[in-house]
Amino acid sequence: MPSYIEIATPLVSEHRAEQERKLQEQLAKMPPRENKPRPPPVDANAKYFEQLKAKGLVEEPKPLPTEDELQASYNKFMAMSPADVYKTEDPAEQLFQATKHMRDDHVVILLQQGAPTTYADRLYGYTPLHIAAVNGRAEMVANLIDAGAAVDIKDKDGNIPLALARKGHHEVAIKILEMATPAELRGEP
Known part of the structure; x- marks a missing residue:
């Protein structure tokens, strides 16, 4: 007795051949396709900008600064x-502010000039040491602690800089642990 595959294979082949023949007949009956060039795509934003510009509602955008202009601005x-x-x-x-903007050079200058490290912002109660810890700035943390920044001062949520550093900035947490005394970390005077 023949197997299912032996019976089905010729039938499937015949069916495929018939389908292919019908497709070729349909394609032969179709009119040839015209190869018209497509119109260029419309940039809706550019068109809208031109309409606004014609009404005097917008100005032509300024050109981007050159590399030399950017370098001069940065140097200034x-x-x-x-x-x-x-x-x-x-x-x-x-x-x-220097700590918040991660300007190590300004932090060093201000600490050399004797800037107090106790300023806390009104929103979170962060001191410069909190900011440096949150941003993962180990060298800045070391400079602030060397200048006398309190490692036990708490923000409005009760977090000391070490607690903030532990949330992803382990190098900073290690730096605080190395530089602070155990009494400071416990909040003792």
Whole structure:
């Protein structure tokens, strides 16, 4: 007795051949396709911008600065003093802003000038040491602790900088543990 495969294989082949023949007949009956060039795609944003520009509602965008202009602007910014950059005369707030913007060079300058490390922002109660710990800035943390930053000061949620550093910045947590005394870490005077 023949197997199912022996019976089905010729039938499937015949069916496929019949389907292919029908497809070829249908394609032969179809009119030839015209090869018209497609119109270019419409940039809706550019069209809308041109309409607004014609009404005088927008100006032509300024060209992007060149590499030399960017470098000159960067050099000018880097040469500025912390007071010019952070728009405040309070050295403690300048130190906080320099820490927040991760400007190690400004932090060092301000600490050398004797800026207090105790400034805390109103929103979270973060000190510069909290900010440095949250951002994973181990060298900045070391500079702040060397300058006398309190490692036991708590933010508004009751977190000391070490607790914030433990949430992903282990190098900073190790630096705080190395530099702080056990009494400071326990919150003792």
